[in-house]
Structure formats: structure tokens, C-alpha cells
Amino acid sequence: MTITVTGATGHLGRLVVDGLQQHGITAVAAVRDTTKATTKSVHADYDRPETLVPAFEGTDKLLLISGNEAGRRVEQHRAVVDAAVKAGVGHIVYTSITSADASTNPLAPEHKATEDLIVASGLPYTFLRNNWYFENYTGGLPAALEHGVILGAAGEGRVAAATREDFAAGAVAVLTGEGHAGKIYEVGGDSTMSLADLAAEVTAQSGTKVAYQDLPADDYAQALIGFGLPEGFARLLAAADVSIAQGSLDVVTGDLSRLIGRPTTTLAEVIARALKQ
Ligand SMILES: NC(=O)c1ccc[n+]([C@@H]2O[C@H](COP(=O)([O-])OP(=O)(O)OC[C@H]3O[C@@H](n4cnc5c(N)ncnc54)[C@H](OP(=O)(O)O)[C@@H]3O)[C@@H](O)[C@H]2O)c1
CATH class of the missing domain: 3.90.25.10 (UDP-galactose 4-epimerase, domain 1)
Structure with a gap:
């Protein structure tokens, strides 16, 4: 099984890659700067859509770690979702925000818009609302x-x-486990x-x-x-x-502790x- 992780050079992504390694899975890091990656890596820049389809080819499960440029993320994430569809990705897991669909948090609308794009794409999905x-x-x-x-x-x-370590372990549980398609986890x-x-x-x-x-x-x-x-x-x-x-x-839902056991x-x-x- 091929698991591809975006944002794999970031704080959370590195922990996910390490966690997958502990499960015996070498993730593909889909990153804009491959020199920073600590695992097998491919070039993938949210701002350069042409890099994304080749990066995601052969991917069974894609973890889309939300970008860190607030205000630009809907456009960036749309490029990722479109490419995931074109590349035939089997399942997309997205790091969203608590109560994305109802939150007054100013960061929530971009996450909600991304969730909507993913649902509309028809790809099997799991949302980790961090x-x-x-x-x-x-x-x-x-x-x-x-x-x-x-x-x-x-x-x-x-x-x-929760710690990034725990959120990463939750993502690893979803990426390596079964029965998570169509699920929305309020993790914390x-x-x-x-x-x-x-x-x-x-x-x-x-x-x-x-x-x-x-x-x-x-x-x-x-x-x-x-x-x-x-x-x-x-x-x-x-x-x-x-x-x-x-x-x-x-x-508080207990979703994260259930995922990480x-x-x-x-x-x-x-x-x-x-x-x-
Ligand atoms: N729940 C929370 O409290 C909280 C707090 C902060 C952020 N967040 C969200 O959670 C995400 C992960 O957190 P984190 O701590 O790991 O953030 P981080 O360390 O800033 O990592 C962000 C990752 O996104 C990558 N990235 C940014 N723009 C990109 C682009 N145009 N194309 C490809 N990759 C791009 C970065 O790549 P480079 O290494 O090349 O820069 C990095 O790998 C953040 O991006 C943000 O959406 C959540």
C-alpha cells in the first residue's frame, strides 16, 4: 500500500512519517522542497498544480496536511483535490479544524471549504478535525x-x-487502519x-x-x-x-484517544x- 503525505517537511508531517515508519510503512513525502524530506520524496507544490498529479500517482491513501498560508488555502487545497482525482488516489485524509462546519474560529471557513471540495470530488475521505x-x-x-x-x-x-505527537498518531491510525472512509473525527x-x-x-x-x-x-x-x-x-x-x-x-469527543488506543x-x-x- 502506498501512503503519500503532504506537508511532510512540517512539524506534524514529520511525526506522521516517523509513525508510519514504526508501522513498517515508508511513506512518500509529497513536498515542495525534497531536500528537506526525511523519507522517499516527490516534488509537490500546492502552488504549482502541474507537480501534483505525478506526485500522487499510485497513491492508495493521501494525507493532505492543510497548508500554512491562511487566506490562500482553498485555492491550494483545490489543486490538491483535483490532482488526487486525476491521479486515481484511493482515499484522502484531511487535517481540518474542530467543528469546521459550525465554528466561529476565523480559520474554519477555509477548512470547511476544503471539506466541501473533498466531498464533492467523490473520493473516499476521512476528516481529522484537529x-x-x-x-x-x-x-x-x-x-x-x-x-x-x-x-x-x-x-x-x-x-x-492535544500534542502534535498525539494528532500524528491519530493520523497514522486512520492511514493504516480500516473502516475510516466517510468518517469525520473531532480529534483533540x-x-x-x-x-x-x-x-x-x-x-x-x-x-x-x-x-x-x-x-x-x-x-x-x-x-x-x-x-x-x-x-x-x-x-x-x-x-x-x-x-x-x-x-x-x-x-471533547474521545475520538483521538479511541484512534490511538x-x-x-x-x-x-x-x-x-x-x-x-
Ligand atoms: N491545530 C493547530 O493548533 C494548528 C496550529 C498551526 C497550524 N495548523 C495547521 O496544521 C498544519 C500542520 O501543522 P504543522 O505544525 O506541521 O505546520 P508547519 O510546520 O508549518 O508545516 C506546514 C507544512 O506545509 C507545507 N507547505 C506549505 N505551503 C506549501 C505549498 N505551497 N506546497 C507544498 N507544501 C506546502 C510546508 O512545507 P515547507 O516545509 O516547504 O515549508 C510544511 O511541510 C499547518 O499547515 C496548518 O494548516 C494547526
């Missing part, structure tokens, strides 16, 4: 410890975060946290007092711009936080590991 990565938060841990504060605009909103952690919970866990484990400071969305965006983020991205993150306050990521990694484990790094 909740937030824990790594979205642990990346900011050194700064949080230095300043004693975690900033956000998510209010008391709760997030069913087995429990939820608020940003105040995150701050409390960091405080408890590090011994350094870290508080969550909730800001109006505009102020949070301005703070992110002050830290050097491009304005558009800062506003997107602030709007995503507002959607979290509205409950967009407060979704074990509980998802907890907040306490994630913070313990992050503090050791």
Missing part, C-alpha cells in the same frame, strides 16, 4: 516564565488541546483547559508565579504586533482567541516535558 496543538502554548513558555504572565483574549474559553484532548488553568499548571510545576491576563481582542492583537508578529497574523490569533471564548474549541497526553505531562527542555 483541535489546538498544545505546542501553540508551550512555545511561549520561556517568555511566560520570564514575565510572569500569559496574555490572551480567550476569556474563560476552554481548549481540548480527552479534557479541556482554560488559559488560567494553563497558567496555574505552569506556576505549580515551575514554582514561578505565572498569571493569565485576559485582554480585549484589539489590545491582545496590539501586544502581539509589539512582539514582532505581522499585523494580519496578530489579528487572526486575537480573533481565534475570541472564538475560543465563545467555546469554539471546547469540544490510549489516553491523550495531559496538560500536566505537557508542561513537565516543556519545562525540562
Whole structure:
């Protein structure tokens, strides 16, 4: 069986490729820069549709890892789906977002549009609607410890975060298992946290007092711009936080732990590991 993985040079894709290797499957990495790939690779650039059909030929299962250029992804993903049809791909698995069809998250419309394209393509599909990565938060841990504060605009909103490792294991389970065609999995952690919970866990484990400071969305965006983020991205993150306050990521289904056959990694484990790094 040939499994092809797009985005295989990214953080999630690398973990999926490694996970497949542990199942004895050498994935084909369909990537725009083959020099970065750690497995058998073919050139595939979402922005160069002519590269995609040859890249996907002979593929039984294709994992489309969503691109990372918000605002451009529907066009890019359309090229991938069209090429998958032309290449005769047997099954497409797509990394979407929590409640893609109903979410107030500003990133959701592109995922919903991609899901619609995939359904309309007639290809057998599975959607992995990923909740937030824990790594979205642990990346900011050194700064949080230095300043004693975690900033956000998510209010008391709760997030069913999971590690990229767990999301990757879920993707591997779908790619290597049977009975997943036509399924939509709302994948995320087995429990939820608020940003105040995150701050409390960091405080408890590090011994350094870290508080969550909730800001109006505009102020949070301005703070992110002050830290050097491009304005558009800062506003997107602030709007995503507002959607979290509205409950967009407060979704626990158990789908991920069922797929991976074990509980998802907890907040306490994630913070313990992050503090050791
Ligand atoms: N759930 C969450 O919390 C969360 C957070 C962030 C992102 N995401 C989404 O999940 C995806 C995977 O996450 P990640 O952490 O692995 O992201 P990442 O490290 O940024 O990886 C993105 C991958 O997409 C590839 N890519 C981008 N544009 C492409 C193009 N035009 N043609 C072919 N490949 C292209 C990149 O290739 P290069 O290596 O060549 O750049 C990279 O392999 C992201 O792309 C984004 O859609 C989810």
C-alpha cells in the first residue's frame, strides 16, 4: 500500500512519517522542497498544480496536511483535490479544524471549504478535525516564565488541546487502519483547559508565579504586533482567541484517544516535558 503525505517537511508531517515508519510503512513525502524530506520524496507544490498529479500517482491513501498560508488555502487545497482525482488516489485524509462546519474560529471557513471540495470530488475521505496543538502554548513558555504572565483574549474559553505527537498518531491510525472512509473525527484532548488553568499548571510545576491576563481582542492583537508578529497574523490569533471564548474549541469527543488506543497526553505531562527542555 502506498501512503503519500503532504506537508511532510512540517512539524506534524514529520511525526506522521516517523509513525508510519514504526508501522513498517515508508511513506512518500509529497513536498515542495525534497531536500528537506526525511523519507522517499516527490516534488509537490500546492502552488504549482502541474507537480501534483505525478506526485500522487499510485497513491492508495493521501494525507493532505492543510497548508500554512491562511487566506490562500482553498485555492491550494483545490489543486490538491483535483490532482488526487486525476491521479486515481484511493482515499484522502484531511487535517481540518474542530467543528469546521459550525465554528466561529476565523480559520474554519477555509477548512470547511476544503471539506466541501473533498466531498464533492467523490473520493473516499476521512476528516481529522484537529483541535489546538498544545505546542501553540508551550512555545511561549520561556517568555511566560520570564514575565510572569500569559496574555490572551480567550476569556474563560476552554481548549481540548492535544500534542502534535498525539494528532500524528491519530493520523497514522486512520492511514493504516480500516473502516475510516466517510468518517469525520473531532480529534483533540480527552479534557479541556482554560488559559488560567494553563497558567496555574505552569506556576505549580515551575514554582514561578505565572498569571493569565485576559485582554480585549484589539489590545491582545496590539501586544502581539509589539512582539514582532505581522499585523494580519496578530489579528487572526486575537480573533481565534475570541472564538475560543465563545467555546469554539471546547469540544471533547474521545475520538483521538479511541484512534490511538490510549489516553491523550495531559496538560500536566505537557508542561513537565516543556519545562525540562
Ligand atoms: N491545530 C493547530 O493548533 C494548528 C496550529 C498551526 C497550524 N495548523 C495547521 O496544521 C498544519 C500542520 O501543522 P504543522 O505544525 O506541521 O505546520 P508547519 O510546520 O508549518 O508545516 C506546514 C507544512 O506545509 C507545507 N507547505 C506549505 N505551503 C506549501 C505549498 N505551497 N506546497 C507544498 N507544501 C506546502 C510546508 O512545507 P515547507 O516545509 O516547504 O515549508 C510544511 O511541510 C499547518 O499547515 C496548518 O494548516 C494547526
